[in-house]
Amino acid sequence: xxxxxxxxxxxxxxxxxxxxxxxxxxxxxxxxxxxxxxxxxxxxxxxxxxxxxxxxxxxxxxxxxxxxxxxxxxxxxxxxxxxxxxxxxxxxxxxxxxxxxxxxxxxxxxxxxxxxxxxxxxxxxxxxxxxxxxxxxxxxxxxxxxxxxxxxxxxxxxxxxxxxxxxxxxxxxxxxxxxxxxxxxxxxxxxxxxxxxxxxxxxxxxxxxxxxxxxxxxxxxxxxxxxxxxxxxxxxxxxxxxxxxxxxxxxxx
Amino acid sequence: xxxxxxxxxxxxxxxxxxxxxxxxxxxxxxxxxxxxxxxxxxxxxxxxxxxxxxxxxxxxxxxxxxxxxxxxxxxxxxxxxxxxxxxxxxxxxxxxxxxxxxxxxxxxxxxxxxxxxxxxxxxxxxxxxxxxxxxxxxxxxxxxxxxxxxxxxxxxxxxxxxxxxxxxxxxxxxxxxxxxxxxxxxxxxxxxxxxxxxxxxxxxxxxxxxxxxxxxxxxxxxxxxxxxxxxxxxxxxxxxxxxxxxxxxxxxxxxxxxxxxxxxxxxxxxxxxxxxxxxxxxxxxxxxxxxxxxxxxxxxxxxxxxxxxxxxxxxxxxxxxxxxxxxxxxxxxxxxxxxxxxxxxxxxxxxxxxxxxxxxxxxxxxxxxxxxxxxxxxxxxxxxxxxxxxxxxxxxxxxxxxxxxxxxxxxxxxxxxxxxxxxxxxxxxxxxxxxxxxxxxxxxxxxxxxxxxxxxxxxxxxxxxxxxxxxxxxxxxxxxxxxxxxxxxxxxxxxxxxxxxxxxxxxxxxxxxxxxxxxxxxxxxxxxxxxxxxxxxxxxxxxxxxxxxxxxxxxxxxxxxxxxxxxxxxxxxxxxxxxxxxxxxxxxxxxxxxxxxxxxxxxxxxxxxxxxxxxxxxxxxxxxxxxxxxxxxxxxxxxxxxxxxxxxxxxxxxxxxxxxxxxxxxxxxxxxxxxxxxxxxxxxxxxxxxxxxxxxxxxx
Numbered sequence: 007x008x009x010x011x012x013x014x015x016x017x018x019x020x021x022x023x024x025x026x027x028x029x030x031x032x033x034x035x036x037x038x039x040x041x042x043x044x045x046x047x048x049x050x051x052x053x054x055x056x057x058x059x060x061x062x063x064x065x066x067x068x069x070x071x072x073x074x075x076x077x078x079x080x081x082x083x084x085x086x087x088x089x090x091x092x093x094x095x096x097x098x099x100x101x102x103x104x105x106x107x108x109x110x111x112x113x114x115x116x117x118x119x120x121x122x123x124x125x126x127x128x129x130x131x132x133x134x135x136x137x138x139x140x141x142x143x144x145x146x147x148x149x150x151x152x153x154x155x156x157x158x159x160x161x162x163x164x165x166x167x168x169x170x171x172x173x174x175x176x177x178x179x180x181x182x183x184x185x186x187x188x189x190x191x192x193x194x195x196x197x198x199x200x201x202x203x204x205x206x207x208x209x210x211x212x213x214x215x216x217x218x219x220x221x222x223x224x225x226x227x228x229x230x231x232x233x234x235x236x237x238x239x240x241x242x243x244x245x246x247x248x249x250x251x252x253x254x255x256x257x258x259x
Numbered sequence: 260x261x262x263x264x265x266x267x268x269x270x271x272x273x274x275x276x277x278x279x280x281x282x283x284x285x286x287x288x289x290x291x292x293x294x295x296x297x298x299x300x301x302x303x304x305x306x307x308x309x310x311x312x313x314x315x316x317x318x319x320x321x322x323x324x325x326x327x328x329x330x331x332x333x334x335x336x337x338x339x340x341x342x343x344x345x346x347x348x349x350x351x352x353x354x355x356x357x358x359x360x361x362x363x364x365x366x367x368x369x370x371x372x373x374x375x376x377x378x379x380x381x382x383x384x385x386x387x388x389x390x391x392x393x394x395x396x397x398x399x400x401x402x403x404x405x406x407x408x409x410x411x412x413x414x415x416x417x418x419x420x421x422x423x424x425x426x427x428x429x430x431x432x433x434x435x436x437x438x439x440x441x442x443x444x445x446x447x448x449x450x451x452x453x454x455x456x457x458x459x460x461x462x463x464x465x466x467x468x469x470x471x472x473x474x475x476x477x478x479x480x481x482x483x484x485x486x487x488x489x490x491x492x493x494x495x496x497x498x499x500x501x502x503x504x505x506x507x508x509x510x511x512x513x514x515x516x517x518x519x520x521x522x523x524x525x526x527x528x529x530x531x532x533x534x535x536x537x538x539x540x541x542x543x544x545x546x547x548x549x550x551x552x553x554x555x556x557x558x559x560x561x562x563x564x565x566x567x568x569x570x571x572x573x574x575x576x577x578x579x580x581x582x583x584x585x586x587x588x589x590x591x592x593x594x595x596x597x598x599x600x601x602x603x604x605x606x607x608x609x610x611x612x613x614x615x616x617x618x619x620x621x622x623x624x625x626x627x628x629x630x631x632x633x634x635x636x637x638x639x640x641x642x643x644x645x646x647x648x649x650x651x652x653x654x655x656x657x658x659x660x661x662x663x664x665x666x667x668x669x670x671x672x673x674x675x676x677x678x679x680x681x682x683x684x685x686x687x688x689x690x691x692x693x694x695x696x697x698x699x700x701x702x703x704x705x706x707x708x709x710x711x712x713x714x715x716x717x718x719x720x721x722x723x724x725x726x727x728x729x730x731x732x733x734x735x736x737x738x739x740x741x742x743x744x745x746x747x748x749x750x751x752x753x754x755x756x757x758x759x760x761x762x763x764x765x766x767x768x769x770x771x772x773x774x775x776x777x778x779x780x781x782x783x784x785x786x787x788x789x790x791x792x793x794x795x796x797x798x799x800x801x802x803x804x805x806x807x808x809x810x811x812x813x814x815x816x817x818x819x820x821x822x823x824x825x826x827x828x829x830x831x832x833x834x835x836x837x838x839x840x841x842x843x844x845x846x847x848x849x850x851x852x853x854x855x856x857x858x859x860x861x862x863x864x865x866x867x868x869x870x871x872x873x874x875x876x877x878x879x880x881x882x883x884x885x886x887x888x889x890x891x892x893x894x895x896x897x898x899x900x901x902x903x904x905x906x907x908x909x910x911x912x913x914x915x916x917x918x919x920x921x922x923x924x925x926x927x928x929x930x931x932x933x934x935x936x937x938x939x940x941x942x943x944x945x946x947x948x949x950x951x952x953x954x955x956x957x958x959x
Contacts, residue, residue, distance in 0.1 A: 010455050010458060010459070013454045013455045013458075014272075014455065016450075016454060017272075017276070017447070017450045017451055017454055017455070018276065020446075020450055021276055021280060021443055021446055021447045021450060022279070022280065022283060024439075024442075024443055024446055025280045025283060025284060025439055025440070025443040026283050026284070026287060028439045028442075028707075028710075029283075029284050029287045029288070029436055029439055030287065031714065032432055032435050032436065032439070032710065032714070033287070033291040033294075033295075033432070035713075035714035035715075036428065036431070036432050037291075037294075037295055037298065037299070040295075040299060040428055041298070041299060041302055044299065044302045044303055044305075044306050045302065045306075047306055047345070048302075048305055048306040048309045051306070051309045051310050051313075051344060051345075052309055054344075055312075055313055086309065086312055087305070087309060089305075168298065168302075171298075172294060172298045175294050175298075176291060176294055179287065179290040179291065179294065180287065183283050183286050183287050183290070184283070186283070186286075187279055187280065187282070187283035190279050190282075191275070191276055191279040191280070194275040194276070194279060195272055195275060195276065197275075198268065198271045198272050198275055201271075202268055206490060206492075206493060209493050210492045210493045210496055213493065213496035213497060213499075213500065214496050227264045227267075228264075228466075228470075231467065231470040231471070231474070232470065234470070234473075234474035235469075235470045235473040235474050235497075237474070238473050238474045238475070238476055239473065239478075239500050239503075239504055241476075242476065242478065242504050242508075242540075242544050243503075243504060243507060245536070245540060245544075246504070246507045246508055246511055246540075247507075248536070249511055249533045249536040249537060249540075250511055250514075250533075252529040252532050252533045252536065253511075253514065253515070253518070253527060253529050253530065253533045254529075
């Protein structure tokens with residue numbers, strides 16, 4: 007049985023690797039989805055404040071493309087969160103109407119935004135695209151028709167950095183747990199195998215002893231089989247000895 | 260001795276390993292809880308602060324209107340709105356410059372009043388741009404934001420977040436971790452079987468055999484038995500005993516022979532009695548050397564389990580997300596609704612598996628099982644990789660066809676390997692090994708596939724499937740190269756068209772096939788593989804949940820099938836089990852009439868699993884019972900070949916029927932309609948197989 011030790015250690019390592027590895031992966035993915043969700047909700051909350059601002063301007067009859075107080079409001083909201091790179095307002099065709107970053111007003115809207123807006127089917131959309139990552143709020147008029155989008159642009163570098171740091175921590179933890187579990191499991195499995203070896207050794211010792219059917223062996227897992235075997239050997243030997251006895255008796259006579 | 264002893268050894272090994280894995284998962288959960296708290300609380304604080312900024316601006320606006328801080332109207336309403344937009348908020352308070360609470364809402368954490376009066380907070384109040392760092396107070400994290408206009412500092416806004424939001428997050432993962440634990444359990448058993456199982460089995464079986472032979476009086480030496488090194492010492496000692504008995508016998512025989520050859524007057528009087536006694540030993544004992552009849556080494560049989568398990572696991576990974584993946588790749592197909600197009604790749608897969616198996620069986624005989632399995636796994640790996648890269652449903656059809664060919668080839672070759680290495684005495688055990696590998700894969704695959712699809716995406720999960728199919732190649736490689744084909748075994752034969760026609764027109768055959776086997780398969784693929792994954796996602800749940808639901812089906816099958824098989828001893832019982840099984844599984848579909856959330860889908864799938872486990876064994880056995888004459892005429896393999904073909908075609912039409920129903924009536928009506936259809940088939944089956952109670956032959 008001792009020759010099976012490496013295989014037993016391999017089983018312990020593989021099972022612990024699977025369980026701890028899967029748990030580690032699940033932990034990381036859960037963290038990432040929750041962290042992304044928190045950030046998106048935070049940015050959407052910022053976008054919502056601007057959406058209310060625009061809605062109240064539209065309610066008093068102002069033109070969507072000509073809300074004089076909006077650039078100031080956008081700038082104020084942008085300053086509330088260091089994650090936000092700019093806040094842009096697009097019309098329903100994807101043209102940029104307002105932005106806290108004046109340079110962007112002359113540039114085309116990122117293609118990833120237009121694609122996401124097209125695919126959104128009338129709901130808020132999110133884009134992960136480096137420094138053009140965005141969380142949006144749809145702007146609808148009183149008839150429920152989409153008139154534009156409030157886009158809170160941010161860089162996902164900061165998120166990635168935080169995410170990588172947590173990934174590192176979780177990976178280290180998983181590695182330590184795996185090492186501890188694999189070591190413990192290896193010893194435990196070897197303990198079971200050693201017990202198996204002891205059972206086999208007991209049989210070997212019994213077979214080599216003068217009294218193979220000592221009570222310690224009889225109680226063991228191989229006891230019944232060993233007893234039946236030894237009984238059979240003894241029977242055979244007794245019968246052979248009896249025949250030899252008959253033969254010897256005759257010779258003496 | 261050996262089977263129960265080995266079972267207890269496996270049990271001990273598994274229990275020990277599972278306890279340690281459980282401990283490791285608990286430690287992992289605790290450590291990740293700490294890491295989550297450190298990383299997420301600051302993020303949550305920023306989110307709360309972002310929502311709190313709106314409340315603060317409202318208060319500042321009121322201050323600018325010169326409304327007294329203590330007499331503002333609607334403050335609590337704005338707190339409610341904040342809670343509505345950020346559900347993690349568990350307390351909101353406004354304090355004045357001295358830290359006294361002016362307004363508050365929800366549950367105040369213990370120690371909040373002292374905290375508001377603490378020098379650190381009071382010192383922060385006059386700083387309008389102080390960064391809101393979360394501080395743990397009682398069972399909440401408090402985020403405090405100063406409220407100040409240009410001219411006036413008025414107080415602080417405090418927002419509490421329950422510390423249990425991280426607990427909830429860890430608890431959310433508990434189902435997935437439990438799945439990991441269950442899968443780890445099965446993985447442990449599979450690894451033990453694969454890595455040490457055959458060695459242990461061989462070693463203990465040889466010891467058992469030596470003891471048994473000796474106990475029955477057989478002391479002959481056998482040269483062909485391979486003894487494990489671990490037990491070599493014991494075998495050596497047994498050999499010493501055996502040699503002792505044999506040499507005593509040989510000496511006696513030699514002496515008798517010598518005395519027999521001596522002159523009559525010198526012969527001892529006891530010679531005749533001794534010789535008689537020696538003859539009497541013959542029936543009870545055997546001595547000398549065994550005739551060397553070759554023993555079939557069935558350790559080769561067990562070697563097929565690991566490759567099968569890994570390969571089937573690869574396919575089972577796709578179950579929870581395949582319909583949704585197809586939906587993602589949909590392109591308009593003329594004359595076909597999107598619902599039917601979603602069912603096409605699943606139906607095509609099942610169709611290819613059904614019709615390819617007979618011809619692939621013959622190919623296996625020619626090419627060799629090992630080679631066929633290698634080719635099948637490679638083709639499937641290519642299919643999975645292609646599926647991962649598919650651009651539209653049309654090329655996905657091609658890739659899934661490759662997966663189907665690979666699946667059918669591995670399945671047929673695996674089955675042939677089992678047949679080749681099984682003996683008449685261990686055939687049932689051999690097939691249970693084959694079915695066991697498949698069933699364990701159906702338990703582990705969907706659940707892990709769902710988790711992976713949710714977290715790493717569907718395409719990457721298909722890549723994992725491709726890797727698994729490739730990994731199965733490494734284990735198939737370890738299977739033995741076959742020798743020449745066994746001449747005694749009849750070559751696999753495809754049923755002729757005449758035979759198929761004959762069986763299709765046979766009422767008894769069609770009663771079992773069309774009323775039991777096909778509806779059961781339609782329910783399985785139409786409901787479990789098509790409707791369940793799509794419906795569960797449509798109600799906002801995840802692919803992990805779909806995986807868990809499909810796992811429930813597989814667990815029901817694994818637990819109940821052997822019990823049902825043991826009950827199905829007579830024809831009457833078999834028919835009853837099929838009828839009850841079909842009705843029960845049909846009720847699974849009907850159950851969706853009563854509720855539409857995930858719990859109902861769980862219950863419905865469980866009922867389908869219970870029903871199918873009742874009927875599946877009895878169904879196959881009934882073919883033999885109902886078609887005795889046809890089996891005598893065409894042979895069992897032909898009758899069962901046609902039966903399996905039609906049954907598997909049921910697999911293929913299931914998703915298409917479900918697609919048509921979904922297109923016409925929506926999800927719940929589709930579940931219910933399929934369920935009712937199966938119940939009707941079950942009742943028709945019971946009526947068709949009903950016999951009068953006193954149908955014994957009347958005496959002449």
